[in-house]
Amino acid sequence: MSAYAQLSERWQRVMMPNYGTPPVALVQGKGCRLWDADGKDYLDLLAGIAVSSLGHAHPAIVEAVSRQVATLAHTSNLYLHEPGLRLAERLTSLLQTPAGTEARVFFCSTGTEANEAALKLVLRHGQGIGRRRIIAADHGFHGRTLGALSLTGKASIREPFGPYGTDVVFVPYGDVEALAGAVDESTLAVLLETTQGEAGVVPPPDGYLAAARSLCDSTGALLWLDEVQSAIGRTGYWYAHQAEGVLPDVLTLAKGLGGGLPIGACIGIGPAANAFARGDHGSTFGGNLVSCAAALTVLDVIDSDGLLGHVREVGASFAAGLAEVSHPLLTGVRGRGLWRALVLSSDAAAHVELACRDAGFLVNAVAPDAIRLAPPLVISADECRGFVDALPQILADAQQDLDGTRVGS
Ligand code: PLP
Numbered sequence: 001m002s003a004y005a006q007l008s009e010r011w012q013r014v015m016m017p018n019y020g021t022p023p024v025a026l027v028q029g030k031g032c033r034l035w036d037a038d039g040k041d042y043l044d045l046l047a048g049i050a051v052s053s054l055g056h057a058h059p060a061i062v063e064a065v066s067r068q069v070a071t072l073a074h075t076s077n078l079y080l081h082e083p084g085l086r087l088a089e090r091l092t093s094l095l096q097t098p099a100g101t102e103a104r105v106f107f108c109s110t111g112t113e114a115n116e117a118a119l120k121l122v123l124r125h126g127q128g129i130g131r132r133r134i135i136a137a138d139h140g141f142h143g144r145t146l147g148a149l150s151l152t153g154k155a156s157i158r159e160p161f162g163p164y165g166t167d168v169v170f171v172p173y174g175d176v177e178a179l180a181g182a183v184d185e186s187t188l189a190v191l192l193e194t195t196q197g198e199a200g201v202v203p204p205p206d207g208y209l210a211a212a213r214s215l216c217d218s219t220g221a222l223l224w225l226d227e228v229q230s231a232i233g234r235t236g237y238w239y240a241h242q243a244e245g246v247l248p249d250v251l252t253l254a255k256g257l258g259g260g261l262p263i264g265a266c267i268g269i270g271p272a273a274n275a276f277a278r279g280d281h282g283s284t285f286g287g288n289l290v291s292c293a294a295a296l297t298v299l300d301v302i303d304s305d306g307l308l309g310h311v312r313e314v315g316a317s318f319a320a321g322l323a324e325v326s327h328p329l330l331t332g333v334r335g336r337g338l339w340r341a342l343v344l345s346s347d348a349a350a351h352v353e354l355a356c357r358d359a360g361f362l363v364n365a366v367a368p369d370a371i372r373l374a375p376p377l378v379i380s381a382d383e384c385r386g387f388v389d390a391l392p393q394i395l396a397d398a399q400q401d402l403d404g405t406r407v408g409s
Helices: 003-014 059-071 082-094 111-129 146-150 155-161 176-182 208-219 240-244 270-274 289-304 307-324 349-358 381-403
Strands: 026-030 033-036 041-044 103-108 133-137 168-171 187-193 222-226 250-253 264-269 330-336 339-344 364-367 370-373
Touching: 041 381, 059 289, 082 103, 082 264, 082 289, 103 111, 103 270, 111 146, 111 187, 111 222, 111 250, 111 264, 111 270, 146 155, 168 176, 176 208, 187 208, 208 222, 208 240, 264 270, 289 307, 307 330, 307 339, 307 381, 339 349, 349 364, 349 370, 349 381
Parallel strands: 133 168, 133 187, 187 222, 222 250
Antiparallel strands: 026 033, 033 041, 103 264, 250 264, 330 339, 339 370, 364 370
């Protein structure tokens, strides 16, 4: 019996069925490579869903986290610590707000918590101006806790847990006219992803976020950008909104910020910076010293290794290479930086994900017809090329799998 078979049997006895049994048991990582419990190795093209920004076991993260855990791991938020302070200073200064614009940070541990904090923050702001309505996008994803879920535009995961108390209206993502029709003087906030990640890495048309910004400006609504998946280098910018020339009022982060350690952040900018009063929100673990040490290291390494430029360059050549692959199953490539989706001609993503795994590549069937690629930001052009070269055979295997003619696997 393989090591995986034994582990998956144990999993099925004790774990809740919400995830289904994962198809691989991972035991070790180094750089962009991962090893499973039976010794097979993979190129990691997913980074734990856009999280492990510096790859696995990066020496700088190992050093910073080990040093911090050996010094002081946890204080709660009853006590101040400098790593948290430094991280908040770095994140706000990276925003490059106009002089005189305040920005303040709340730390938590995950993306959904960042959005919960942001929801409470905007509701507090709304109490002052008598507004509650939030405009969010169809197919958007903001997390699994009830506040974030109420704003999530995927009906299949939202509806089983409703009704909710949130006053939300969903509009088609990327449609300026629909947004203009929904936003008015009663709107408290507009909540958008800069690219819809869980919907299948779907970027908006050019100018969409700028149009959202100006609709918010003209109606007095807050622009809340959920950059849980897109920020901290994923698109080749510290924050993806920087490529669009807009500044949000509320910004949520998580995933890649900690490079594998759990940390999230909600940043209030301008009027939203001071919407919380003392006692309004809290988290025992949020902004833990160890996670802050990891996040500071992520920012340092992105800076010192020029990773923003690297992501733009390698991301562009990766996308160009993928787009040249010719196979009836593959109709296109979309996305930004090192955050891409292979768009398929049919609902074959599960088969393509399986064929990738068999060939030694970890990817994600993010939608029935889309494969998400979100590798560590440190991935090399050669590693990307390895996947591009393997893709024709992978697609052929997936096609055979679909046709029921594939032998083995
Ligand atoms: N917001 C966005 C845009 C996301 O992509 C995700 C997760 O995929 C979340 C929020 C929720 O983050 P978490 O799973 O850390 O709670």
